[in-house]
Amino acid sequence: MSLTKILEAHRPQFSSYEQLYKHFHLNPELSNQEVETAATIVAHLRKISPDFDIRSEIGGHGVAAVLRNGPGPTVLSRADMDALPVEERTGLAYSSTKRAVDVHGREQPVMHACGHDMHITCLLAYAELMVSARQHWRGTIVLVFQPAEERGTGAQSMVDDGLYDAARHNVPIPDVVFSGHVVPARAGVIGIRPGTMASSCDNLRVTFHGRGGHASMPERLVDPIVMASSAVLRLQTLVSREVHPSEHAVVTCASFMSGTAAENVVADDAIITIDMRANNQSTRQKLNDGVLRIVQAESAASNAVAPPTIVPTRSFPVTVNDAAVTARVGEAFREHFGAGDQSYVADFPRLSFSEDFCILATAVERPSLLFAYGCTAPDKVDKAQREGTLDESIPGNHSSIFAPQIHPTMQVGIDAYGASALAWLANDWVQ
Ligand SMILES: [Zn+2]
Ligand SMILES: [Zn+2]
CATH class of the missing domain: 3.30.70.360 (Alpha-Beta Plaits)
Structure with missing residues (x-):
């Protein structure tokens, strides 16, 4: 069966995930304070299936969930959970009005201004997709919901707290590690590149x-x-x-x-x-x-x-996409999304921001890949392109007016987690 057929047959209903996304957006938590976010994630995973083996409070409020589905490779997919001390000015009906005390003891406004709420939602929807699509794949999937990405400490603290230690959280060592990040490109675009992906x-x-x-x-x-x-x-x-x-x-x-x-x-x-x-x-x-x-x-x-x-x-660290992993996932993305500058981009520009997720891979000497997906309304991108104002008029991550367009961003995120994992796990997918 083609990857697209599996994804289309088993992708969960968007409406409940749209609600979940808005819930996370309305309830952002600063780095190392992701208590409610982690609890919502655990509750949702339990609702999806009793078969997830869930560990929580890893390296802070980190969550890992393991689903075993017969012999085969182990694929770890990660989403980050934390928000930023930014006062939201998007004007969205589901704007955050949350405030919290930061590490310096100052009260701060809090906003999901980096799109981690989208990452969490897509990874949860991917979890539901993989449970539903069980008969089409074999192996083990690991979901990691990582705290404190914005501080650069979350991945390392999960490893240091024994994420992979048999005597501690005992998460199986993955064969490959994936994560994704929303970027202010056109919604519908998904990009990877071999080698350095982020600084x-x-x-x-x-x-x-x-x-x-x-x-x-x-x-x-x-x-x-x-x-x-x-x-x-x-x-x-x-x-x-x-x-x-x-x-x-x-x-x-x-x-x-x-x-x-x-x-x-x-x-x-x-x-x-x-x-x-x-x-x-x-x-x-x-x-x-x-x-x-x-x-x-x-x-x-x-x-x-x-x-x-x-x-x-x-x-x-420098985020380096493993060449062989990038080639294999590239084939899966090309097959599912179709290549083109408004869909799958094989040589996506290097990201100027930084990421810590590859520590989940390098700590156990495994390869990893970070994909980037666009979240800006296509008509806004077209207008800015015509006017030559892409840098000024399209808000980027960490901006107080950063407002990802939910559709099709969410579908691309879910499918990217799905296609990258299935490129390793699908029963009869031939590269
Ligand atoms: Zn960020
Ligand atoms: Zn981020």
């Missing part, structure tokens, strides 16, 4: 130590603002003057803090946060080394009272 990300918080005092007495001061400003400017030269022009690399100073609002008081310290992205390990290392060199040297050049305090805050 690495490394974040640092750097505190420069000067000597504060009266603004009128520079001879008594070591001005931390001038010190940090020099570092910010020199950091701009890392990408422009040190990285090969064909490499993808970004260094951004995302925040700069010093002093109060007083005009006549210079503070002791200035703090900057730095975001580094790279598409391979050697560029990543070069950026990390360069940032450390520059902040230390600028601090010394400014006669700082102490070397800068450097604290790593977040870290994501």
Whole structure:
């Protein structure tokens, strides 16, 4: 039977999943606080089938569910669950008005501004699809609902908490690991690429130590603002003057803090946060080394009272799509979605954001693949394309007006989880 026939015969009713998506959208939870989200997921899995072997509270609020269906490969598919401290301005009838206290003790608005609510919903619908389609496949499926993706810690904490350890959660080691992410491309588009699919990300918080005092007495001061400003400017030269022009690399100073609002008081310290992205390990290392060199040297050049305090805050690996897995899934996607720039795109542009799911694969030395699927209303994309305003007028992930169009985004997400898994598990699918 063709993959399309299996998917069409067993894809669950959209209406209940549309309701579920709106429920998740209305009830977002920040990283490491995904209590209700995890509970809703577990309850839904129990409703789908009593045969799911479910483990929860893995590495925080992570959930894993295993469904065994005879001998065969094991396919792990993952969705991330956390939302962001963003105030929703989409104007949707199901807009979030939730607030929560973040890790710094501050109350924040909370929004599913990265589409993880879509990921959860698609993975649950895939679970129902695979239960219904049981007679067409053999092997084991593992569903992983991962917490704290936005912090870059969730996948690692699930592994560290014994996701695969026989004596702990005992989830079978997968032969292949899949995940997907919504992107602001045209809804209906699904894309993969072999090799680097998403950049690495490394974040640092750097505190420069000067000597504060009266603004009128520079001879008594070591001005931390001038010190940090020099570092910010020199950091701009890392990408422009040190990285090969064909490499993808970004260094951004995302925040700069010093002093109060007083005009006549210079503070002791200035703090900057730095975001580094790279598409391979050697560029990543070069950026990390360069940032450390520059902040230390600028601090010394400014006669700082102490070397800068450097604290790593977040870290994501480079996401690399395994070549053989990409080829096999590519065949399945081509067969099911059909190739074309409004359907399956075989050489999808590399994603500039970062992901941590591949840790679920690299921790057990298994291959993985991340697929990207569009979620923007096609007429909006057409209009923006005509006007040449794709970057300005189409809100991206993390925007307060990021509002995925439910259809056909959801169907593409469900089918992508289904087709990628069935490319390994279907009884008689021949590549
Ligand atoms: Zn995100
Ligand atoms: Zn995300």
